[in-house]
Amino acid sequence: MDMLLNPLNRRHRLRHDIPVMPGAFPMVGHLPAIVTDMPRLLRRAERTLGSHFWLDFGPAGQLMTCLDPDALALLRHKDVSSTLIAEIAPEILGGTLVTLNGSAHRQARDGIKAAFLPRGLTEAGIGELFAPVIRARVQAWRDRGEITILRETGDLMLKLTFYLMGIPAQDLPEWHRKYRQLLQLIVAPPVDLPGTPLRRGRAARDWIDAQSRQFIRDARAHSARTGLINDMVSAFDRSEDALSDDVLVANVRLLLLAGHETTASTMAWIVIELARQPELWDALVEEAQRVGAVPTRHADLAQCPVAEALFRETLRMHPASSLVPRRATQELQLGQRRIPAGTSLGIPLLHFSTSALLHEAPDQFRLARWLQRTGPIGPVDMLQFGSGPHVCIGYHLVWLELVQFSIALALTMHKAGVRPRLLSDAEKGRRYYPTAQPSMKVRIGFS
Numbered sequence: 305m306d307m308l309l310n311p312l313n314r315r316h317r318l319r320h321d322i323p324v325m326p327g328a329f330p331m332v333g334h335l336p337a338i339v340t341d342m343p344r345l346l347r348r349a350e351r352t353l354g355s356h357f358w359l360d361f362g363p364a365g366q367l368m369t370c371l372d373p374d375a376l377a378l379l380r381h382k383d384v385s386s387t388l389i390a391e392i393a394p395e396i397l398g399g400t401l402v403t404l405n406g407s408a409h410r411q412a413r414d415g416i417k418a419a420f421l422p423r424g425l426t427e428a429g430i431g432e433l434f435a436p437v438i439r440a441r442v443q444a445w446r447d448r449g450e451i452t453i454l455r456e457t458g459d460l461m462l463k464l465t466f467y468l469m470g471i472p473a474q475d476l477p478e479w480h481r482k483y484r485q486l487l488q489l490i491v492a493p494p495v496d497l498p499g500t501p502l503r504r505g506r507a508a509r510d511w512i513d514a515q516s517r518q519f520i521r522d523a524r525a526h527s528a529r530t531g532l533i534n535d536m537v538s539a540f541d542r543s544e545d546a547l548s549d550d551v552l553v554a555n556v557r558l559l560l561l562a563g564h565e566t567t568a569s570t571m572a573w574i575v576i577e578l579a580r581q582p583e584l585w586d587a588l589v590e591e592a593q594r595v596g597a598v599p600t601r602h603a604d605l606a607q608c609p610v611a612e613a614l615f616r617e618t619l620r621m622h623p624a625s626s627l628v629p630r631r632a633t634q635e636l637q638l639g640q641r642r643i644p645a646g647t648s649l650g651i652p653l654l655h656f657s658t659s660a661l662l663h664e665a666p667d668q669f670r671l672a673r674w675l676q677r678t679g680p681i682g683p684v685d686m687l688q689f690g691s692g693p694h695v696c697i698g699y700h701l702v703w704l705e706l707v708q709f710s711i712a713l714a715l716t717m718h719k720a721g722v723r724p725r726l727l728s729d730a731e732k733g734r735r736y737y738p739t740a741q742p743s744m745k746v747r748i749g750f751s
């Protein structure tokens with residue numbers, strides 16, 4: 305099938321001397337092709353226009369997209385800001401860490417980052433908290449024998465994220481409902497009337513924020529208790545500059561959003577890859593049997609190199625964050641091009657994740673590239689988590705939960721004498737934006 309581009313828009317145009325990709329539709333621009341076929345769209349643009357071009361993101365406007373690996377350095381550039389993210393999703397991400405810059409960003413990030421480092425996660429007992437939840441879910445899959453994978457991993461990740469926040473089990477159904485309504489804010493038309501997605505989404509956001517405010521109050525009142533929110537609150541209260549609780553509340557909301565679909569998608573791809581590559585499954589089972597139990601602390605992860613390689617290679621082949629938006633605050637030089645101040649930029653992590661300029665045999669799924677490496681993990685190896693001041697706070701958490709998940713899956717299914725099998729086409733219906741994910745319809749059997 306050809307790409308979803310507008311056949312009536314074929315004119316080649318330049319904007320600031322940089323070519324504009326033809327094929328945009330009125331209102332939605334290139335979004336139909338960006339969402340359903342981003343890798344092919346980027347390749348076509350590179351072939352026909354070169355390494356720098358404009359893509360039209362509909363309501364978010366035109367983003368100058370650059371496929372030269374130099375573009376990765378923009379994530380660390382002092383004259384590049386992330387305020388564009390707040391303009392694209394003001395209702396849901398406005399005021400959160402990911403939209404702040406400079407010292408305001410540093411202060412807000414310093415307040416929560418320690419809780420997400422290996423030590424913070426270990427002290428808060430996150431691995432011990434997650435292991436039984438993951439094991440129970442995987443056992444339920446074994447009993448059912450067949451599942452729709454992304455629906456299941458989405459549900460499991462939401463549960464783990466709520467547990468991480470310390471939400472009591474009896475409140476989970478209500479949080480689930482409010483969270484789904486909150487997500488509607490991403491696509492809600494700007495119609496503020498009773499019953500509209502915008503009105504419902506805002507009400508859900510206010511409900512979630514009010515609950516978070518209560519958690520923060522509780523954490524202060526029982527400061528001897530441990531847990532991630534407690535740790536965040538105490539680090540926040542210790543910081544030198546007084547920050548308002550609004551910053552903390554907005555960032556609790558960001559944590560819910562940032563960790564859910566990204567990790568659920570990666571988890572689903574892990575199962576799909578294990579199902580379609582029997583030798584991967586065999587290697588994982590061998591490791592799981594050797595370690596014998598689901599690891600719970602970061603220090604234990606070194607004993608699971610296959611599961612770690614699986615997490616890294618799956619994310620390299622299927623990066624969940626396909627493109628990060630930025631804005632040039634000053635005029636910039638990017639390769640041979642001058643980029644005027646104020647330009648909106650799109651940094652396509654998805655392209656760099658499988659670029660031949662950065663990886664050997666980029667289209668091949670190879671655990672060996674991780675298992676045989678001798679050097680430490682560098683920025684290019686984890687570019688799927690971004691880079692620079694906004695690099696993902698959840699990196700160590702994702703690493704822990706995906707290794708826990710892989711080992712739990714291998715132990716449970718192997719004990720029952722079954723393995724994962726792909727029951728439908730995993731390539732059909734993939735989405736690439738705003739989060740990249742397999743189709744909701746992909747089914748996995750255990751037999």
Ligand code: HEM
Binds near residue numbers: 562623688691697701
């Ligand atoms: C496979 C899973 C994940 C992927 C691929 C991923 C990817 C990313 C990327 C690319 C960024 C940088 C965004 C930018 O520069 O504009 C980011 C930022 C962030 N991520 Fe993740 N993420 C994942 C999971 C998580 C989890 C589990 C959490 C926490 C529960 C989390 C929390 C955050 C936060 C708070 C930021 C903003 C950091 C800042 O602006 O300083 N992420 N993530």
